[in-house]
Every structure is written in C-alpha cells, then in structure tokens.
Amino acid sequence: MRPASLMIFGAGFGTRMRPLTDDRPKPLIEVAGRPLIDHALALAPDAGIRRIAVNAHYRADQLAAHLADRPGLTVLRETEALLDTGGGLRNALPVLGEAPVFTLNSDAVWTGPNPLCTLANAWAPAKMDGLLLLIPPERATGHSGKGDFLIGPDGRLRRGPGAIYSGAGILKTDGLAEIPERIFSLNRLWDGMLSKGRLYGILHCGGWCDVGHPGGIAEAEALLAGQGDV
Template structure:
C-alpha cells in the first residue's frame, strides 16, 4: 500500500439542479467559465500537480461527459448507472480504477486562484497522523458560497465540525474505511465522522481565492475572480 497519493477522483456525476435551466440539457461540469469547461479547469489542476491517474465519475448526461473526455487517453470514467451513488458510494465504486489508498478527490464545480491545491495537500500530507487532509478556505476568500462554514481547525490542523473554514471539495483521503459502510449511496461525511472520532481528520487552509460555481451567478463571479477584478 502506498503512502502518497498518485490518483485523483473528480466528482462529476451530480444533477446540478441549482443551475436551473443551464443544466436542463447538459451536465454542470461542462458549463464554461472563461471559455473553459468546469471539468477542464479541474483537470488542469490535476495535470499541473502531476497526478498520474485520473478518474471521473458520471451519471447525469453521462454520454456528454464521456464524449468530452474522449480526447484524453489519461482519464478513466466510472459510470454510476442506473443510480447515482453520492460522494462516498461513488468513490468506493471507482476504487478499482483508482488503486490503493490514499487518493485525492476534487469537486468539478469550483475554480481557484493561488497555489495549486493538490500540490499543497501533497506537501502537507502526513500518513502517520492523518486519515484525511481536507483543503479549506477562510470565509473571506470564498466567493459564491453561503453558509457559516464547515470546520474549525485546531492549532495542529486537526479538525472539529463547526462554523469557520469552508470545505472546498479538494482533499487527500484514505479509502479503507469505505468498505465498512453498508449503504450503497452515501456521503463521505460518514467516513469523516469516523476519522473525527479517531482524531485523524485534518485540514489545510488554501492560500488564495476559491469560487463555488453552484448557481448561475457563480459563473460571472468566477470569471471576474480569474480576471483579477474581485478578491475574496
């Protein structure tokens, strides 16, 4: 079993319902920000970080995403059909493609400025102390996001749930515990809760801005952020 991640799961199976009519006939990962599909923004981060193995899960308009990825020979697809499996179930289904733990995971509905989040996670990963390392962002550096936050990091980076830093959708995660969960479709929050109890869930603050492109107005916000017109 390896100690450093060399595979990434990119989550692209969701319905994108908050996008309204924009996702009536196409999946949210293929919506464009600054002329580039959200999925390609995410893949660019994995390419720049040198992640060797890339897996994208699909469900809603799966055929469109697979067509889009057909030009890339380095990306495998994990189809979730007939049922969508959520983040935990989707990751578990993709494990044969991802290989041994640990792995990166990355949401495909956000854009970033600042240091590459995957490279930063790799540099801070300590497999002796950690079962997961979540990339977080301070509220003042989070654009397009509403809410009080998700986690409170301690002095050593160990996490507790509560208002504060916002989870960005990027992390390094040990996957062995997925096989202990009985549900077919489930959130990774179930695995995080077990890691929290064991004191092995950690966080790292992103040193840049992050924009959640979850609603139509998030596209304009993200484009302005990338153009340097607004900051967190």
C-alpha cells in the first residue's frame, strides 16, 4: 500500500541563500515564477497524497500565511527550537499518522517522472524500512560533493561516495521512538535501517537541481526551461 502522507521540510534558516533569505524563508524563494514550496507541493496530487505537514521555524509567519487554507495541509511551527529533519518528522506524526510517509526537502526542482510516484511504485514494505530517491552525480545540477550512498545490486544502500540523496524518500517512522534526543537528523533513523539491511535506494531518471545558493536559481530555471517541469 502506498503512503498517503507527506512531510515537507521548510524550517531551515536558508543561510547559504543569503541575502535572499534576509527577509523571507527559503521555501518562499521563487524559481521560474513560483516559490520553491509550491514546486514541492505540485508533486503531491499525482502521488495520491491526502495529508501534508510542513514544518516552519525561520520567519514561520510568512510561510504559514502563504500556505493558509490549503486543504489537507498543516503547518507545524517549531517555535522554541529548530528540530532538524528527524525531530521535525517525529513532531509531525500526530498529523501524518503511523503509516509510512513520504518525505521531501523544499529546496529542489525536478524534471522527468514525478519523484514521489517513482518512490511509490518501487516501495516494498515487506523488505524495506526506507526507500530513498537518489541522483546520479552527472545529473545533480547545483550540487558539489562526493555523493552519499552506494546502491547494491539488490537496491540496498550503504554509506559511501556515489549517488546523491535527492531529498525525497519513503520512511517507516517506528524507529523514531527509539531516538532519545529531541533534535536530530534523519541520518539517525537511516543508520538504524542501514544496520538491519532495510534501507534501499532507487535512481531518479530525470533532472534535479539543488537550489542551495542564489546562483542555483538560474541553474534551476535553465533546467526547467530545457526539459519541462514535473
């Protein structure tokens, strides 16, 4: 059964996007005429998603106002502290439910197949606790680095330079209860899945751009103009 809930991470400070984030949160930075958060939300309908949680911390009022009155969407304000991705996901479970959930960063744009549909079609919960969508380095526009994961012949992941984590995945959330800290990265949850051989990966066959700095906006717009947005 495919997940029906989506967690979008929108609470970061957007430090690398300064000065554009001096007066707005990063998810409201525009690419090709619409905010990054809207690019992310546009992926949800085709994937059959019914519930969406978006966390907010830096300039949360602006993001909440932009997302007001959208059916099935809840903005969760992390007012006391930024909970990071793992803590943010655990904080959202009352909204998302106990079933596996889609997770999605809000600072990328895509071309080609809908990434959430690609994940849903490959999701096999009998053998997987997590499934991450990865980008081959040659198609990772705007990203520098050695990569995050190696994919085995059966799709199982292990850490190492290779494919790049796209910011999209499907995760079972049971393991969050075993992490004592309040503020933590999803890497903690992934590590538990890796130790059991239950974290898998699949490659995105379209384009992807990490909009992590002001120069990434032009790169993202060129990508969308050249290949068509999902």
